[in-house]
Amino acid sequence: MSVAAGREFLAIPGPTVIPDAVLAAMQRPAIDIYAGAAVALTEGLLADLKKIFRTEGRVYIYAANGHGAWEAALTNVLSRGDKVLVLESGRFAIGWGEAATMLGAQVEILPGDFRCAVRPEAVEARLKADSKREIKAILVTQIDTASGVVNDIAAISKAIRAAGHDALLLVDTVASLGCVPFEMDAWGVDLAMAGSQKGLMSPPGVGFTAAGPRALAAHKKADMRSPYWDWTFRDGEQHYHTYCGTPPEHLLFGLRAALDMMFAEGLDAVFTRHRLLAEATRRAVSVWAEGQTIAFNVTEPSERCDTVTAIVTRNGESTQPLIDYARDKCGVVLGRALGTSYGKGFRIAHMGHCNAPMLFGALGSVEMALAALNLPHGRNGVAAAVEFLAKSVPA
Secondary structure, eight states: OOOOOSOOEEESSSSOOOOHHHHHHTOSOOOOSSSTHHHHHHHHHHHHHHHHHTOSSEEEEEESOHHHHHHHHHHHHOOTTOEEEEEOSSSHHHHHHHHHHHTTOEEEEEOOOTTSOOOHHHHHHHHHHOTTOOEEEEEEESEETTTTEEOOHHHHHHHHHHTTOOOEEEEEOTTTTTTSOOOTTTTTOSEEEEESSSTTOOOSOEEEEEEOHHHHHHHTTOSOOOTTTOHHHHTSSSHHHHTTSSOOHHHHHHHHHHHHHHHHHOHHHHHHHHHHHHHHHHHHHHHHGGGSSEEESSSSGGGBOSSEEEEEETTOOOOHHHHHHIIIIIOEEEEEOOGGGTTSEEEEEOOSSOOHHHHHHHHHHHHHHHHHTTOOOOSOHHHHHHHHHHHHSOO
16 A cells, blocks of 8 residues: 555655756757857856856856765865865765766865864864975765765864965865855855755756856866866857867756746745755654654754755664655655765755645655654654744744
């Protein structure tokens, strides 16, 4: 017996649910890529992406996923042999560092914890010890979707300045951009990258880099540059230079519709919605955790992010039966655990095109699975989420 018939719901942290308006915007013929509407589309997207990154710098658009944007960021500002410091707080900064190694950089990992945010004081101490100024760039995620950790980018930037170091600060905003505040210029971020498939509510396949003055200066002497990712080529006069060839037109049509939806809602309202839905999720998980079967992956409440909640079993038991039940019996696809909690946890995404009933559906399915599988848990987690939102969103 199953009650899964109906529209399957994705509660995974990317690709997230794509709005119908975005899908509809893509259902149109191709257009001339050299002039007219295509040029206007690009100009509008670049201007609006700068507003979302909160930068006066340059933004570049790629036909690529987040891993491609990682490579774009690295190759445009580094030279082979440059030393890069990776700030560990989950899986994805480590992955970015692995890409840097393959491209010819020397990579050092500042050890962290899969359940904790980066410690700015540790960053400051490591940079002060770098008396020869060998470290050329620092890689960090604002939110790591594997661990569910949110890092304090402003504090990390402040630590770099306190150390008197001139390393570039590169930030992965794939799981945060368009969901939570990101102040590229105000926080002193030199280069940020992102993808289309999470908070920007668009299909996978479009990546971005945003470059500040110091990144653009470093680009001039970087020797890791390659034809496809190269900012210099993409700054050329012809429209096709912007994409190093044919633009991903239909993905751009969808992105345009998604950004229009975000601006119509208002970015502050978008951020508030994410914060409220995240806290409602945490209220539910806190109740379930009373049964001593599951727990938050992130140990410090203030370090739990507002886009995905990572949950682990207390004794390392497999969560595959719960994930399978939610998918097969309820029609809800939960995120699988990654990194050190692989196979021993699951993730509930609450980012992008997500509202209260969608969240309640995901939470209700988890609570149903806990009960059906006879897993000890605190009762009425969904009720706790509903109560929180009812108080937070008054009539």
